[in-house]
Amino acid sequence: GVLFAVQPATVIWGNAIMLNLPSAVIAMMALFHTRRWLEDLRSRHIYAAGAFGVMAILTYVPSAVVVLLMLSLVLVERKLRALFTRRVLLVAGVAAMALIPWALVSLRWASGHGRIAASMGSRPFWELASWLYYPEALPRMVSVPVLALAILGVVFGCINKRWRPELGIALLWLAICYAWFSFISVKEVRYALLLVPACLLLAAIGTAALLAAV
Secondary structure (H helix, E strand, O other), X not given: OHHHHOOHHHHHHHOOOOOHHHHHHHHHHHHXXXXXXXXXOOOOHHHHHHHHHHHHHHXXXXXXXXXXXXXHHHHHOOOHHHHHOHHHHHHHHHHHHHHHHHHHXXXXXXXXHHHHHHXXXXXXXXXXXXXXXXXXXXXXXXXXXXXXXXXXXXXXXXXXXXXXXXXXXXXXXXXXXXXXXXHOOOOOHHHHOOHHHHHHHHHHHHHHHHHHHO
């Protein structure tokens, strides 16, 4: 949490009146509670995960990627059957009731924003520049020491089985967010703040592995 607060992208956009940072933090809370729920499927964390997921999406539309991230955690933990339990279906139903009216209103009165995001921006997904933007912007989003530790985290995660579960989660998080935000034709660093915690998770693996090796 502290490291996230002092990263370049967080510091810059934390001082701007934008919804990008609040939505990213809310999405992170949804993912935290999803992970806690997967540790104990009888816990009530699923309710918090659903609530924070809905709030993140209502705060900032592209934060809908949090749904894919939550599902990826379920797949990584191999608990797909848990999605079909009564409690999860109830949470999904309530979330849909909150989001569907908002989606219908957006389609009716703000459909132009969707078209611009999909293909009318300066970097549409079919151009190479679209897929290079965020890798090139990463040093402006995350500090150099964190990037170095993140690279070490990938290396140690590949070498040592101990770190592979967390490595898989971090890389999947990074890949999903990278693909999601690269597909959107309008790009700015503030749109993809969810890349930052994924890098921090990799850096945490690198740090823990270094300390264990000492």
